[in-house]
Amino acid sequence: MSKGLDLQSLSEFAVQEGDAYVALALHPFADQKIQAELEKLVFERKRLKLTFAAAPYTPKSVLTLLANEDDEQVRLRLTKNPAMPPELLAQLFKNASPAEIKNLAAHRRTPVEILEAIDWHDQVAIRAALCSNSHTPLGILRELVVDSSPAEKKGIVTNSNADVALLTQLWQDGDKFVQGEVAAHATCPEALREEALVHSDSLVRRKLAANETLDIDRLLRLMKDEDAQVRAAATGNTVLEESYRDGVEDDPSIRVRRTEAKREDLSARIIDSLADDEDHWVRRWVARQPAASEQVLERLSRDDVMEVRRAVSRNPNCPDNILERLAQDEESWVRAGVALREDLALQILAGLEGDEDIDVKSAVGRNPGTSEQVLLAIANHENKDVRRSVIVNPNVPDAALIKLQDDPYPLNRAILAGHPNCLTENLWFLLKDPEPQVRYTAGKALAVRCQAAV
Amino acid sequence: MKILVAIKQVASLDDDFEIREDGKDVDHDFCDYEINEWDDYSLETALQIRENNGDEGEIVVVTVGPEEADDELRKCLGKGADRAIRVWDDAIEGSDQVAIARILTKVVEKENPDMVFMGVQAADNAYAQTGISVAQQLGWPHAAVVNKLEYTPGASQATAHRELEGGLEEKITVNCPAVLTIQLGINEPRYASLRGIKQAAGKPLDEVSHGDLGLSDDEVGEAGSVSRVRKVFVPEKGQAEMIEGTPAEQAARLAEIIKELTGA
Numbered sequence: 001m002s003k004g005l006d007l008q009s010l011s012e013f014a015v016q017e018g019d020a021y022v023a024l025a026l027h028p029f030a031d032q033k034i035q036a037e038l039e040k041l042v043f044e045r046k047r048l049k050l051t052f053a054a055a056p057y058t059p060k061s062v063l064t065l066l067a068n069e070d071d072e073q074v075r076l077r078l079t080k081n082p083a084m085p086p087e088l089l090a091q092l093f094k095n096a097s098p099a100e101i102k103n104l105a106a107h108r109r110t111p112v113e114i115l116e117a118i119d120w121h122d123q124v125a126i127r128a129a130l131c132s133n134s135h136t137p138l139g140i141l142r143e144l145v146v147d148s149s150p151a152e153k154k155g156i157v158t159n160s161n162a163d164v165a166l167l168t169q170l171w172q173d174g175d176k177f178v179q180g181e182v183a184a185h186a187t188c189p190e191a192l193r194e195e196a197l198v199h200s201d202s203l204v205r206r207k208l209a210a211n212e213t214l215d216i217d218r219l220l221r222l223m224k225d226e227d228a229q230v231r232a233a234a235t236g237n238t239v240l241e242e243s244y245r246d247g248v249e250d251d252p253s254i255r256v257r258r259t260e261a262k263r264e265d266l267s268a269r270i271i272d273s274l275a276d277d278e279d280h281w282v283r284r285w286v287a288r289q290p291a292a293s294e295q296v297l298e299r300l301s302r303d304d305v306m307e308v309r310r311a312v313s314r315n316p317n318c319p320d321n322i323l324e325r326l327a328q329d330e331e332s333w334v335r336a337g338v339a340l341r342e343d344l345a346l347q348i349l350a351g352l353e354g355d356e357d358i359d360v361k362s363a364v365g366r367n368p369g370t371s372e373q374v375l376l377a378i379a380n381h382e383n384k385d386v387r388r389s390v391i392v393n394p395n396v397p398d399a400a401l402i403k404l405q406d407d408p409y410p411l412n413r414a415i416l417a418g419h420p421n422c423l424t425e426n427l428w429f430l431l432k433d434p435e436p437q438v439r440y441t442a443g444k445a446l447a448v449r450c451q452a453a454v
Numbered sequence: 455m456k457i458l459v460a461i462k463q464v465a466s467l468d469d470d471f472e473i474r475e476d477g478k479d480v481d482h483d484f485c486d487y488e489i490n491e492w493d494d495y496s497l498e499t500a501l502q503i504r505e506n507n508g509d510e511g512e513i514v515v516v517t518v519g520p521e522e523a524d525d526e527l528r529k530c531l532g533k534g535a536d537r538a539i540r541v542w543d544d545a546i547e548g549s550d551q552v553a554i555a556r557i558l559t560k561v562v563e564k565e566n567p568d569m570v571f572m573g574v575q576a577a578d579n580a581y582a583q584t585g586i587s588v589a590q591q592l593g594w595p596h597a598a599v600v601n602k603l604e605y606t607p608g609a610s611q612a613t614a615h616r617e618l619e620g621g622l623e624e625k626i627t628v629n630c631p632a633v634l635t636i637q638l639g640i641n642e643p644r645y646a647s648l649r650g651i652k653q654a655a656g657k658p659l660d661e662v663s664h665g666d667l668g669l670s671d672d673e674v675g676e677a678g679s680v681s682r683v684r685k686v687f688v689p690e691k692g693q694a695e696m697i698e699g700t701p702a703e704q705a706a707r708l709a710e711i712i713k714e715l716t717g718a
Contacts, residue, residue, distance in 0.1 A: 046483045050468065050483065150698075408648070408650075434648070
C-alpha cells in the first residue's frame with residue numbers, strides 16, 4: 001500500500017477494500033471518473049443510503065446525489081439532516097410528503113421563501129415546527145399566533161423576528177412563561193418592560209432583569225428586588241457596570257454573590273472582598289479572576305476547600321512560587337490543575353512527571369513542556385483516558401503517535417485520526433481500522449492533505 | 455477449566471424505521487447491529503477469571519445467528535476468547551427463547567464447560583429467559599442478575615451476589631457447573647486491540663447447524679417454539695389537551711371533544 005499523498009492511490013484503496021466510509025470521505029475530492037467508482041460503494045446497500053442521508057458528516061457532494069433518490073425514507077432523513085444545504089432543502093420541498101414538509105418547517109437551514117410557501121393550515125405538526133423554528137419570518141408568525149396553543153406561543157415568543165405588535169399580543173394572551181419570554185426579548189416594547197418590572201410573578205421580573213437591552217434605571221430597581229433570583233439576574237447583566245453594583249458583594253444571597261464573582265469585569269477591591277466570602281463557590285470563581293492580586297491568590301491557595309486551590313492553579317496570572325507549592329498539594333485534582341498549565345516552569349513540571357495519579361498523568365500528557373521520554377511512557381499507560389492526553393500534545397513524538405494508532409480504545413484512534421498531529425503514516429494505518437468513524441476521518445484527513453499538496 | 459459464554463448480536467433502531475411487511479419485526483434496513491451489552495460483561499467476567507487463574511483455561515463463545523453475527527464473534531476472539539461457535543441454518547429462523555435455549559443446551563452438552571455465562575437479557579427482545587431456560591434444560595444450578603462473582607476454576611462451588619429490587623443484594627452459593635446470567639456493571643469490559651482483532655482472524659470459528667447438534671426440525675424454529683410473535687407495532691400515543699377559558703368555554707370545548715371521539 002502506498003504511503004504517499006495521492007488521491008488516485010487512496011481511491012484505489014477504497015475500491016479494493018470495498019469500504020463505503022472511506023469512499024464517502026474521498027467523494028468530494030475526487031474527479032468525476034473516480035467519483036463514479038466511489039458511488040458504487042457509497043450507495044451499495046439501502047442501509048448505507050439511510051445512514052449517510054441522516055449523518056451530519058456526509059459531504060455535500062453525496063447529499064446532492066441522495067437528494068435525487070426517489071426513496072421516501074432517504075428523503076425523510078435528508079430533511080432532518082442538520083448539514084443539508086439550503087438549496088437542497090428547497091429542492092426536496094418539491095413533491096415533499098407531509099412528514100418531509102414537517103421536517104423542512106423545523107429545519108434551521110430551510111430558505112425563508114420555502115418556509116413562506118409551506119401550507120400549514122390544519123396541519124398540527126407543521127404548525128408546531130414553524131412555531132419553534134427561529135427563522136420563521138414575521139408574516140407567518142403573525143398568522144400562526146392566531147388560535148395558537150400555549151406550547152406554540154412559547155415557540156413563537158423566542159423568535160427574534162417577533163415585532164412589538166406580536167409581542168404585545170403574546171403578552172396579553174400568554175401565561176407567565178410566555179410573558180417572561182416577552183420580557184426577555186430584545187424587542188420587548190417599553191410599556192411591557194414597565195409592566196414586567198412590577199409583575200407579581202418573580203419569573204417575569206427575572207427574565208426582564210436578564211434582558212441585555214434593558215436600561216440602567218430599571219436594572220437598578222431590579223437590583224433591589226426582594227427575590228434573590230431577580231437580583232442575581234440583574235447582577236449578571238453585562239449592561240450593569242461595577243459602579244452600579246455597589247454593595248452586591250455583601251448581598252445576603254449566595255446566588256447573587258456567586259453571579260457577581262463570575263463576572264469578568266471585577267475590580268481589585270471587589271475581588272479582595274469576595275475572596276473572604278463564606279461560600280466556597282464564590283471563592284472558586286474569584287480564584288479564577290485574572291485581575292486577582294498575588295495576595296488574594298496566596299490567601300486562596302491555602303483555602304481548606306480543594307476546588308478553591310484548584311481554581312488558583314488555573315488562574316492565568318498565578319505566580320510560580322504559589323504554583324510550586326500547589327504542585328505538592330495533597331489533593332491530586334489541585335496538582336493536575338498545575339500540570340495542565342502550558343506556561344508552567346519546567347522545573348515544576350519535572351516534579352509532576354513522576355506523579356502516578358491519573359488526573360495528574362493526563363495533565364502532564366497534554367503539557368507541551370513534558371519531556372519526550374515521559375510522553376512515550378504515558379502513551380503506554382494502562383488507562384485509556386491517560387493515553388489519549390498524549391495525542392493532543394503539540395509536541396507529541398512520532399513514536400508515541402505510532403504506538404497510539406494501535407490503541408484498543410476506539411475513541412482514542414478516532415481523535416488521533418482527526419487531530420492535526422496525526423502523521424500521514426498514521427492515517428494510512430487507520431484506513432484499515434475496524435471502526436467506520438475512524439476510517440472515514442482518516443480518509444478525509446488524507447484527502448485534505450492530498451489536495452493541499454497539489 | 456473451560457467457560458462457555460453465550461452472546462447475541464442485537465439490533466438497535468434508527469429514529470425512523472419501518473416494520474417488515476409480515477408485521478412481525480422491524481425491517482432490517484433500519485437496524486444497526488452490535489453485541490448485546492450484557493454479553494460484553496459476561497465475556498469480561500470469563501476473561502478475568504482466566505487471567506486470575508494464570509491464563510490457564512479455555513473460553514468458548516457461542517451464538518445462535520446468521521452469518522452477520524460473525525462480526526461479534528470475531529470481536530470476542532479479538533478480546534481473548536479462544537474459540538467461537540455459530541449455530542445457524544434456515545430452519546432456526548423464527549425460534550423463540552425456549553428454542554434458542556434448546557440449541558444452546560446442546561452446545562453446552564457437547565462442550566462440557568465448567569461454567570456457562572450469559573447476559574441477563576438481550577437489549578432488543580428483552581425476554582431475560584434464555585439463560586435460565588438453558589439451566590432448566592440442562593438441570594444445572596443457576597443464578598440470575600449476578601453483579602459480583604467469586605469463582606476459582608475447579609472449585610465445586612461459586613459465590614455470587616445477585617442484584618435485587620430496592621438496592622438490595624443477595625449473596626448465594628451455587629454448585630458448579632452452573633449457568634449464571636451476568637448483570638451490567640459487574641466489571642469494566644475491555645476493548646479488543648487491533649492486534650487482537652487481526653489475530654482473531656486466525657482463531658477457529660465453527661459453523662454448525664441444528665442437525666449437527668442432534669436436533670430435529672421440529673425442535674427449532676417456529677415448530678420448536680412455545681410462543682409466536684403475532685405483531686410488532688408502534689402503539690398509538692395518547693393525546694392530551696389543556697382546556698382553557700371560562701367555565702362555559704371549557705364546557706363547550708369538552709362537548710366538542712366528546713362529539714369528535716364518539717363521532718356524534
